[in-house]
Amino acid sequence: MKFKNILFFTALLLNLLDVKAQNQKNKEEDLSKLSFKERLTFNIGGGLGGLMLSNTYSSINVMPQVGYRITPKFTSGIGANFQYYKNINYSNNAYLIYGGNAFARYKINEVLFAQTEYQMLNFQNTWNQYALIGGGFNPIPKMYVSAYYLLLYPNNNIYNAPYVIRAGFMF
Numbered sequence: 001m002k003f004k005n006i007l008f009f010t011a012l013l014l015n016l017l018d019v020k021a022q023n024q025k026n027k028e029e030d031l032s033k034l035s036f037k038e039r040l041t042f043n044i045g046g047g048l049g050g051l052m053l054s055n056t057y058s059s060i061n062v063m064p065q066v067g068y069r070i071t072p073k074f075t076s077g078i079g080a081n082f083q084y085y086k087n088i089n090y091s092n093n094a095y096l097i098y099g100g101n102a103f104a105r106y107k108i109n110e111v112l113f114a115q116t117e118y119q120m121l122n123f124q125n126t127w128n129q130y131a132l133i134g135g136g137f138n139p140i141p142k143m144y145v146s147a148y149y150l151l152l153y154p155n156n157n158i159y160n161a162p163y164v165i166r167a168g169f170m171f
Contacts, residue, residue, distance in 0.1 A: 031072060043170050061084075098122055133149055146167075
């Protein structure tokens with residue numbers, strides 16, 4: 001399938017989901033009545049990279065995150081990154097990459113969100129910085145799919161591209 005077709009169907013799906021969200025009741029809850037624990041959100045996400053684990057490049061990423069709902073639409077929090085990485089063009093070795101992240105997420109409507117993220121990741125005993133901007137959508141409640149563009153990354157970019165795609169669960 002050509003990139004144009006994928007882009008078209010993605011845009012169509014996003015528009016359909018946006019219409020669905022606009023038709024739902026827009027109920028803003030009063031967060032001041034919730035306890036600290038009730039304002040916490042949890043994400044368990046991650047992704048696969050390298051053209052579905054190809055012969056030359058493989059990447060499996062797991063990212064648990066905890067956020068705090070500052071307003072009904074704005075959440076900020078921290079998380080951890082764990083990644084298995086192998087690129088035979090770079091080395092025959094496989095690596096475990098680890099680190100942390102801080103994120104800010106803005107809920108545009110019931111299914112769409114925008115997000116920025118800052119990561120500090122250890123790759124081969126060197127700490128590197130990454131800055132991501134993007135967003136995602138919840139096609140099914142408690143699940144999400146998101147895409148990010150890397151604004152900041154080192155020369156030995158572990159994502160092997162200027163973009164990152166993730167999927168996961170929110171609860």
